[in-house]
Amino acid sequence: MDYRNRVQRNRWNALKLGASTFVMVAASLAPSGPTQAGQAAAATPAPIEEIFVTGTSIRGATAPVGSPLEVVGRLDIDKTGAQTVQQIMKTIPSLSNSGALSQGSLVGSSYYAPTIHSLGSSASTSTLVLIDGHRIPLGNTSHPLPDPSIIPTIAIERVEVLADGASSIYGSDAVAGVINFVTRKSYDGLMASAQRGFGDGYHTENANLLWGTGWETANVMLAYGYSFRSPLDANARDFFNPDKRAQGGTNFNSFNCWPATIQPAGSTQIFPSPTSALSVSSATANAMCNTNDFSSAISAERRHTVMVKMSTEFGEQFSAAIDVNYSNRKNHSTNSRGTISATVFQAGAQANPFYINPPGVTATSQTVRVSMDQLLGPGAFDDNKAENYYMTGNVDYDVNEDWRITLFGMSGRDDNISDTIGSVCASCANLGLNGTTNAGGNLTTISVPGTNIIVTTLPLTAANALDVWNVGSANRTSPDILRRLKDNRNFLRAMQTINQVRLNVGGSLFELPGGDVGIAFGGEWVRYTLDADVVRPNNTGPVSTGAALNNYYTYRNVYSAYGEVLVPVIGPGNAMAWAQSFNLNASVRHDKYRIFGGTTNPKFGVDWEVIQGIKVRGSIATSFVAPALTSFGAPGTGLYAGSAYNQYNGQINVPYASYPTARQIPGCPATGDRCIIGTGAIQGINVLSGNQSLIPQSGKSWTVGIDIAPAEFPGRAAFTLFDNKFRNGITSPNAGIAVNTRALNQLLTIYPAGATPAQIAAAVGLVPQTGNLPAVAYFIYDFRQYNVVNINVRGIDAQSEYIFETNAAGAFTVGGNISYFLKFDQFMGDGGEVFSPLGTSGYNQTFASIRAQGRTHFGWELNQITADLFMNYVSSYRNWSANSVVPITQTPAGNPLAGGDRVKPFVTWDFNLAYNIDAGGILGGLQDTQIFVDANNILDRPPPFYNAANGYGPYGANPLGRVVTVGVRARW
Structure with a gap:
């Protein structure tokens, strides 16, 4: 409680100080006396263009003040040949793991939750994913994650990436930033597309349909998407061979x-x-x-998505809209017996x-x-399937030409099933x-x-x-x-729901010489539920005659209030030399949770357009991430579907300095400074469950940047220096980290004479036993989730593009973007030693800290032909996993310092060629039609060697190789 009060007090002080400064600066900088033209314009305000952008609630705002906003438009999406949303996302370097396989947020997961700037993942994810500015149902059977692939790709108008803290606008999850998938509001006509991709032992299929129509006061739109990808067998690539000794690695046979x-x-x-x-x-x-012959390295996936949008106007003041989205996904993978x-x-x-x-x-x-594969033959498999839907509705009431009241509601559900059948009993x-x-x-x-x-x-x-x-x-x-x-089966069903109601009021307070002061405020209620059923063998023989069934239910209500103000200190009416515009923005939001109380998060932003086309910007914010429902567990017990205790699997090198009683364990050496436990002679117990004492994860961020886009210059550039401090990230600490981190030492308890039944019962509480226990348990490791991850990152995001046209050779485009870390510091728990995993992968098991990722674009367009070449770059890094051949040196406190295998950079080239058919072409009957070819990794470059069983680093590369896609788009 003291910690929470301290956090709230610091944030309120920051809010009061910032608000005072904000008002004084606005008052002192605003030049007086608008021109007559300005007064005349003010007398008849122009209608506000209905543009809604990520990072602001202000009606009519064209960009969030002070924050970087990267936009991937519809044309950019088409050039990727992407079948799914995750394939679109891997083209944006600021999203971590851009070189990785575009499936799942975690290796082996069917859910895709992108992460900005590698700030956590899995239980500690810090990136908010939205569709049309609203949350979506969470899914997955382990950690609740958002999957934006539930919408048809043909329905997407653009993707907006806000790499900046945004809890003052959206609430939880927006520490690293926000990714907003903005869909088309309407469409007139019919569009269809189909494509098929070919790779080595791999293929894809994709089809989309878009139809829409409208009349004077209403419109309706229907989008459908189908996608299929084949499995990739676990023996389909030479580098899948588990014996890596020929590459200087380890034998994983x-x-x-x-x-x-x-x-x-x-x-x-x-x-x-x-x-x-x-x-x-x-x-x-x-x-x-080698047991790979009967397994899939990548599962097959088949997905159907449908989106229906309807909107209408009632008179001059009322309008309403309804969106309905449905997704059905099934992944199938063959397994070893x-x-x-x-x-x-x-x-x-x-x-x-x-x-x-x-x-x-x-x-x-x-x-x-x-x-058991040869004796039992093939037949083991895993089916992971999900049915997801949501429906939104909003009613707008235009009080006048300036003020609007919006009532928004949303209800959604994700029903995810993981069913593993046929592995040996x-x-x-x-x-x-x-x-x-x-x-x-x-x-x-x-x-x-x-x-x-x-x-x-x-x-x-x-x-x-x-x-x-x-x-x-x-x-x-x-x-x-x-x-x-x-006769064996493991079944897990997780059904998650979300219900949301929001009331927003927005308009202008008054006019300054620089323009109207905009304001938005409102309140919101969100309810989440998680209902999970688990069926597993009970260790008495076939599952059909002996199974254990558990059910876990938990929920959460969130009540929120927010406000935002935009002050245009300088604008068209009072522009001056070296100040074409100067805007200030302040926003604040309070979110209240029943379990861990409330949290208030402010944000301040400033834009300064020095001369036309050159804008300097900056922002500062605090943000937070509420613990996931699975991390917190069911009310009163902390249990969730993954809760379990059983025999500890693995070895722990325990320092006597932190655990002096370990010397007394039979088999531990009396001399020396350490003892290895978890061996066949010194066994223990592992306890995994949720944690009711978790507090919100928090972040403090600032950005400084410049946007360059002169009207007379056919190009643009943007540079952003970002800094983010992520605190109290949630994870289950590995024992090797815990025993070498003073703040985490209490997670391992030593019992030199063996733990008694009473001691075991006290340690595990209500957590179910899911496996055999050792005859004597000399230690118990608490593998519950805790607030222990702390990260300080700083880096640069840069984007640029230049277009030059010729009289006869067409138009050429050169551009690119890069995300580059200057700092990636980390420490575990309160007061832990700071160390830097920058330029490594493997220490953090669910996210990497690779220094640089980039994508360069070369384009050409002439008449009906367009060609685009892309270079994708992932910088070299060190393998800091337990499999590294080169030893990883450690500090005296046991944190990694240097060493590890060097993994080479991963550079691939993609190519897109399209021909647009018009009435004068050879195939003139197919007007408004495009035939295209996409080639990903056209040089078929294998991933750089990474000493692991599959032979590559999953967060910096992928095993697909060259995939060529042929397709057609037609419009009527």
Whole structure:
């Protein structure tokens, strides 16, 4: 509570100081005495042009004062050949990961939530995504994310990117900025397009239809979009091969093979097969099996989108509009059947009748590591599908030619299902190998977490045992056991809703010499809900006979009030040398939440047009991000669909200086300064859930920039210096970070004598157990989400374009844009050591901090032909993941300092060629028709090597290679 009060007090002080300064500056700078022409113009105010732009609520404003606004227009969109919204976004360098694969915001996710300037992602996302200035239903089964691909691409008029804090206008999520997808308001006629793309082992299909008509007081528009992309198999690229030693990397192969590899009890040697007389050490470099053959690297996706827009006028003062949007998406990916590692026995009560020792081996037990793909065959898959809709309605009442009252309402829902079917039933495999439901074959280990149930199938016979030693027709596993092994399913359904009501009042207060003082104010209510169902195996055998079901429901109400004022100190009526215009803007918004109270965020902006076509601007703002519903969890419990506790998987290098009792753990060295826990001998428990003590994530930002667009010059340029401080970002800290960060040390608790049942119960609370626990737990790691990520970024965004025309050779265009980080500092928790991951990827698992990303454009147009060449650039960076071959050096506090593998720059070229058919052309009957060819990565450049199992860095490159698309657009 003290923290929240301090934040509110600081923000109110900033607001009062800024408001006072704002009024004094406005009063002192305004020259007096408008000209007669100005007075005459004021006597009959001109109608306000209905333009609504991102970053302001002022009616008639053409741009947000002080802030940079990058616009991607309809023509730019057509030149990308984009099928979906995310493919449009990857052409904008200020949006992180522009070189990455244009699917999903997270690797493996079907939801796309773009991020500005790499300020967090996933649970800590700080970029607000809007459609036509309003929020949209959130989706995804893990972290709630917005997916703007729910709208047909043909309906988009432009995309506006505001890379500046904007919570004073929009409320939560706008710390890094806002991306607004503005759709067409109306259309007259019929438009259709179709295209097909071809790549190596990959293809796409896309079709769009747009129809609209209107009459004197009303119009209606219908847009439909269809898109399909094929899967990309996990063995479709050479660099997918898990063995990276030829590139100087690591062998990511597995010892899980078919038939099983054998590790006799008491030995560190592994035999490649039951009949092999030769063995290798268990070092990962010796692993020999690739399990990629049955999996998809990229899922197939099929999507249908529909948008209907209607608007009408009632007399001279009332107008109304309704938008309805529907999207249906289905992703399908094939999966490996999975792997099993277990202990099996030759003799005794748990003897497996199919047991085979390698030649010369006499051990009575062994560890088998097996891939189940060959035994069970293909058939495992994952279906991820979503149905999303929203409906908006607004009524405008024009009080007069100046003032307007708008009532806006919105209701929407996203129903997302993740259904994983056919992967091997682990408990069935263990029962068939050693007669128990656990890999170790322990007869006293509980089968169903939280109960006293122990399931066994003893004695093992030819009818109920699993044979992993013999292949082909010699394999003796019974048909019934094969059926049970395939009987497995994990099902998760997350239904999220949003309902919103907003009342806005806008107009002019009075006239200054520079123009009318505009004002907008209003209030808003938003309600979010999340209802999740989880079905998973209960570790007793086939899921059809034993499953666990959980339901989680949570909700949130947000009440908001806001206001904004625009003061044109200097304008056309009182312009002077070196001051064609000078505008001041102030906005403020208060958002109230039931759980963590309210937050108030002001923003101030200034524009100064020095001479015609050259404008200097600046802004300063505070913003915030409310914790996601999954991060906070259900009221009173903090539980969500991902809540779970089970055995910790992985190793932690624990410093004795921070954990002195770790020396007392059996197996930890008495000398030295560290102990590695999480090994086979020193096991522990991992707890994952929501956190009811989370507070809003916050940001403080400023920008300074210049826009150059002289009327007599056929070009434009814009440069922005941005600075943003992101505080209390939410994530589940990795244990390796927590043990080396003093502020996070409390997340790991050591129990030298083993945790008692009472201590475990106190640590996990109501979190469900979803897996087996170790016989003795020497530590418990709290993997809940916390406010621990703090980032300071500074950089430059630049855009430029120049057009020059010739008499005979047509018109040429040269342009480009780049986003370049000057600083990317980070620290974890309160008082953590500041370090810089700038120019790296891998330390933060859901976002990178690559220094520079850019896109250059060369265009040519002559008569009916247009050609455009684009160069995409992602700068070199360091691999700071755990897989780096070059060691990553650390500070004394354990934070990364230097080192890591160098990843080369990723440079690709795209090309667009279009022919516009007119009445005089060869195909004159197809008037208003365009035939086009798009080629992405025309040189088919593979991604630079990144030491990971898939061979590339997912936040700086993609595996598609060259994709050529042929299409046609027609208008009637």
